Amino acid sequence: MGTGKRGLITAAVTVVCAVTVLAVPGTAFASPDPSPAPTTAPNLTLPPSHSKDLEEVRKKLDTLYHDAAVATDAYNAAEEQAKTQSAELVELAKKIVKGREKLAELKDRAGAAARSQYRSGGLPDEAQLLLSDDPGEFLDGAGRVIQGQRATKGLLGEMTRTQQDLEQYAKDASAQWQKLEVNRKAKAEAQKKIEKQIAAAEKLESQLEKEEKERLAQLQEQAAQQAQNAWLDTGVLDDIKGEATAQGQKAVRYATAQIGKPYVWGAEGPASFDCSGLTSQAWADAGVAIPRTSQEQWRQLKRVAVTDMRPGDLIIYFDDASHVAMYVGDGKMVHAPRPGRTVTLAGAGSMPILGVVRPGA
Structure with a gap:
């Protein structure tokens, strides 16, 4: 076996091994279009008990969980890219294996043609004509030799092209x-950021x-309700009259059937979800494939006015x-809020709305 052939086989084995590694759960890769880096974590040391400002604690927790959500979105985007790249590697591995088999077959055919030509072409054409008892038979044979030479030339050309394809x-x-490999390291770093932010929030709590x-939970609920009330006070709900499609x-x-299931970052069911895992799986169940992450859902799906929301x-x-x-x-939404919470119904305006997107046609 030649050096070039060994190299191609090695490449094929490497690709297959790479795909095998990629298939292991938890293997991490990063997005080519990374999400904004989480902001610097705030000071987590609480003042003495008698002077604790729970409102400040609430804001710190919101910041920590928000930064964890940003990192989670980057992690999820990278996971989707890894799936695509893994599929491409599988196809390359198949092409390498098939190409190697084709090249071996072409070499066998070319070798057989060369041996046949050698056996019949030992003498010049003029000498074969003089020694032949039947000039017609000689001419027929000469024609077959020419055809064989052309076929051999075609085989050599195909071998060259196959070799180039393999390379x-x-x-x-x-x-x-x-x-x-670069993505794996980047995604591993994103995972560390997620875990760091969540650990910091848990430490603070x-x-x-x-x-x-208990008081903190009340403050969090009050903040959400105040935001919802402010949103409703704009009269927006009076204009939202869209009816859901069958798919919607x-x-x-x-989505509502998942209420009560825990939030787990990176999860897309069936036992747990993160925010975009819930929405992407809900629409997948309706027969519509949408991007995995909230940022890509915002980027790729059709945008509609809040007043046209359905x-x-x-x-x-x-x-x-x-x-x-x-x-x-009715002014409500279902979502997977954050670590430590479960899928729940909440006011659609309880958080700052960037916009609305519509899956499907």
Whole structure:
């Protein structure tokens, strides 16, 4: 086996091994269009118990969980890209294996043709004509030799093209592998950021007494209700009269059926969800494929005015599109809020709305 052939086989094995590694759960890759980096975590040390400002604590927690959501969106986007790149690697591996088999077959055919030509072409054509008892038979044979030579030339050309294809496949596989390796490191870093932000939030909450935790929960609910009331006071609900399509109704049924299931970052069901995992799976159940992350849902799906919103539409929150929920009607939405919470119904205006997008036709 030649050096070039061994190299191509090695490339094929490398690709297959790479795909195998990619298939392992938890393998991490990063998005080529990274989301904004989480902001610097605030000071987590609480003042003495008698002077704790729970409103300040609430704001700190909101910041920490928001930054965790940003990192989660980047992680999820990278996961989707990894799936696409893995599929491309699988196809390259198949092409390399098939190309190697084709090249071996062409070499066998070319070798057989060369041996046949050697056996019949040992003498010049003039000598064969003089020694032949039947000039017609000689001419027939000469024609077959010419055809054989042409066929051999065609085989050699096909071999060259196949060899070139294999070399290109190997280059593509190598480039793809390098890209995935870079992404793996970047995504691992994103995972660390998520875990760091969540751990910081949990540490902050753990410093609170039971009564303070209860009061904090009340403050959080009050803040959400105040935002919802302000949104409703604009009269926006009077203008929202859109009716859900059949697909939208099905997506809403799926999403609301998940109420009570825990939020887990990176999860897309069936036992747990993050915010975009819930919305993407709800629409998948309705037969419509949409992007996996809130940022890509905002970027790729059709945008509609809030006043044109109808059940099944997706509400994108915050300036960086780091959260998404599904509108269910009557000024409410269903969403997976954040770590430590469960899928729930809430006011559609309880967080800053960036805009609304519509899956499907």
